[in-house]
Amino acid sequence: MKTLLATAAALMAVTFAPAIAQEKPVDEKPGDKEMIDKAFSGMDTNKDGKIDGEEAKANAILVTYFDALDTDKDGFLSKAEMDAALAEAAKLKG
Numbered sequence: 001m002k003t004l005l006a007t008a009a010a011l012m013a014v015t016f017a018p019a020i021a022q023e024k025p026v027d028e029k030p031g032d033k034e035m036i037d038k039a040f041s042g043m044d045t046n047k048d049g050k051i052d053g054e055e056a057k058a059n060a061i062l063v064t065y066f067d068a069l070d071t072d073k074d075g076f077l078s079k080a081e082m083d084a085a086l087a088e089a090a091k092l093k094g
Contacts, residue, residue, distance in 0.1 A: 036086050040079055050076040 043055050043062070052075065056063045062077075069077050069085055 032090070033083075033086055036082055037079075040077075040082055050078050052076050 039059075040051065043051050043058055045055055045058075051062070053063075053066065056066045056077065062069075066077065069081055071081050071084070072078075
């Protein structure tokens with residue numbers, strides 16, 4: 001399960017990197033956490049601090065891994081759940 005979460009977080013970071021990188025000067029490269037934070041904020045279209053199933057549909061990777069990332073099974077992805085997945089991905093990267 002942790003590997004699945006880490007894979008999802010890593011794929012999300014890679015997915016969002018091109019769009020987010022365009023917002024920064026060339027000499028600044030955002031880290032994975034910053035990319036996930038910006039992506040989370042961008043996908044949280046109703047600005048309630050969580051991503052629901054409808055909001056997740058904006059990203060094919062996120063909708064694919066939504067259930068695995070929703071560790072408390074409340075039907076939403078919280079920032080804490082995304083941060084936990086990113087931390088797990090960082091551990092697997094070494």
